[in-house]
Amino acid sequence: MAFNAPHILINVKKADILRKQYDSVAATGKHMVIPKVHTARPVDIEKFNAEFPGDSARADAVACIYALDQAVGRILNKLRQTGLDKNTIIFFFADNGAHIENRSENLPLRDYKWSVYEGGIRVPFFAVYPGVFPSGLEYKQPVSTLDIFSTCVALAGVEAPPTLEGVNLTPYIQGKIRKAPHDALYFSFQNLGAIRQDKWKLVMESDGSKHLYDLSKDIEELNDQALNQPLLVKELNAKWETWYSQMPVNKAKSIIIQN
Numbered sequence: 001m002a003f004n005a006p007h008i009l010i011n012v013k014k015a016d017i018l019r020k021q022y023d024s025v026a027a028t029g030k031h032m033v034i035p036k037v038h039t040a041r042p043v044d045i046e047k048f049n050a051e052f053p054g055d056s057a058r059a060d061a062v063a064c065i066y067a068l069d070q071a072v073g074r075i076l077n078k079l080r081q082t083g084l085d086k087n088t089i090i091f092f093f094a095d096n097g098a099h100i101e102n103r104s105e106n107l108p109l110r111d112y113k114w115s116v117y118e119g120g121i122r123v124p125f126f127a128v129y130p131g132v133f134p135s136g137l138e139y140k141q142p143v144s145t146l147d148i149f150s151t152c153v154a155l156a157g158v159e160a161p162p163t164l165e166g167v168n169l170t171p172y173i174q175g176k177i178r179k180a181p182h183d184a185l186y187f188s189f190q191n192l193g194a195i196r197q198d199k200w201k202l203v204m205e206s207d208g209s210k211h212l213y214d215l216s217k218d219i220e221e222l223n224d225q226a227l228n229q230p231l232l233v234k235e236l237n238a239k240w241e242t243w244y245s246q247m248p249v250n251k252a253k254s255i256i257i258q259n
Contacts, residue, residue, distance in 0.1 A: 001075065006064035006102070007039050040064045061102035086130050089155065091148050094123035110221040116187045116194035116203055117221050129155070132170065139173050141180040142196055184236075186243045195240040200229075202236040210237060 025032040040048075040063035048059040048066070072092070079085040097120045098104030099113045106112060106119035113120055125143065127133055132155065150166035167181040184197040193204040199216035212226040212233050226233050 001071075003068055003071065005039065005068045006061045007099075041067055055103060057101060058103040061104060088129075089132075089152060090126075090128040092124070092126040093145060095145075096120055097123060108220050114189070116189055116192045118201075118215070118219065120189075121187055121194070127169070127173070133173060134175075137173060141172065142185055143167075143169060143181055144185055147181065184239060186240060188244060188247070193240055193244065195236050195243075197236060197239070200232060200236065202226075202233060202240065204237070204240070212236075 022032050040060050044063035044066055045056075045060060048063045049056065052059040052062065076085070076090075079088055096113045097106045097109065097111070097115070097118075104112070106122075109117070109119035109122055111117035111119040115121075125145075144166065146166035147169050148166070150160060150164055151169045153160045153164070154168035154170060169181060171177045172181050180198070184195055187194040187196075191206040195202050196215070199214055201213050201215050201221070203211045203213070203221070205211070210226055210233055211221075211224045212229055213221045213223065214225060215221075217223075
């Protein structure tokens with residue numbers, strides 16, 4: 001199930017029309033309030049408006065989460081009623097961190113959606129498969145949503161194609177393999193980049209600057225270690241650029257992030 005909730009308030013007009021109207025108003029030195037519509041159910045909006053008076057965006061986001069929780073609950077109840085829960089793999093995760101427009105916070109993680117800091121890319125990730133995945137386990141190693149398909153293919157007994165990205169997580173969370181599933185995790189969004197290797201994470205900003213953080217001690221990504229670890233910065237940046245150059249969409253492009 002690919003839920004759209006929770007999400008921010010959405011525009012009620014096409015972007016090109018709004019842009020023309022916005023530019024016209026801005027040319028007069030005034031401000032235009034972009035008309036938007038709620039994404040949650042009206043009955044839920046009314047309920048949470050009372051809890052967040054004067055903050056309709058926050059109320060809308062919370063109402064969406066409330067509806068999402070109910071929808072997931074209905075799916076799980078149906079699986080239990082039919083007995084399919086014993087033979088169904090369930091993954092639950094978000095696609096990115098919370099958005100600042102609905103006044104959400106990702107604390108103690110830094111930043112929001114549209115960012116490669118932890119607040120933008122580290123998300124809740126739950127997995128359930130009775131009799132296969134250990135119950136109550138909190139797995140500490142970094143994993144990726146790319147691992148979901150590889151895990152399902154392996155559990156289904158299907159031979160995976162050699163080019164398939166992702167790792168079968170089953171032997172890792174079962175404790176049969178002690179090392180981390182990935183040597184490194186790579187991220188690229190527009191003109192931002194990041195690489196996570198063990199406890200270290202290198203963030204590459206659009207202006208070409210690079211920032212290094214020790215996530216084992218600094219989950220908030222506040223203490224930049226780049227000046228103290230120049231060789232590590234160079235090593236991680238080279239690994240990221242090698243990975244980036246292999247991406248099909250980028251093979252013919254120049255890399256935006258500077259050396």
